[in-house]
Amino acid sequence: MSHSSTGRAGMVLAMLSLFASGCGSSRQLQSVAVSPVTANAQNFPNGQVQFSATGTFSKPPSPQPLTAKDVTWCVATGPDTGACAGNINKGAFVDTNGVANCVANFSGTATILAGQAMPSMNPDGGSQLRVFGKAQLVCP
Numbered sequence: 856m857s858h859s860s861t862g863r864a865g866m867v868l869a870m871l872s873l874f875a876s877g878c879g880s881s882r883q884l885q886s887v888a889v890s891p892v893t894a895n896a897q898n899f900p901n902g903q904v905q906f907s908a909t910g911t912f913s914k915p916p917s918p919q920p921l922t923a924k925d926v927t928w929c930v931a932t933g934p935d936t937g938a939c940a941g942n943i944n945k946g947a948f949v950d951t952n953g954v955a956n957c958v959a960n961f962s963g964t965a966t967i968l969a970g971q972a973m974p975s976m977n978p979d980g981g982s983q984l985r986v987f988g989k990a991q992l993v994c995p
Contacts, residue, residue, distance in 0.1 A: 884911075884971055886986060887911075888910075888988050889908050889988040890909070893991045894993065902956055905952075906967055910925065923951045930966065938980075949967050957994030962994055964993050964994070965994060967989065971984060
């Protein structure tokens, strides 16, 4: 292989690397919609409600369904916050796939969140979500 072929191959690899590092890195999650917006647990088999999340992004494809790989599901510390409850009992539990259940002996409304989590500094506390959507789970 000649010196000029090696140089061209190196330049092509550098350009591909630059192109690959730019792809996807500028695509940002802008908002999350959670559905159903309100669900009464007593209307679902075993009181288990399947929530789903759809994300709106800064670049196509958008909107698109979000999975457990894309978002963190949690119960909020309050109805107007993006903070997850952590180890505090808030009346409901939601798993990594968005399936929520009411906790025994709790009657009221729990706020379910789906979003992008920031690292938590407190191991007993929950994550603060950067971009999130919310829904209400009514517990009988």
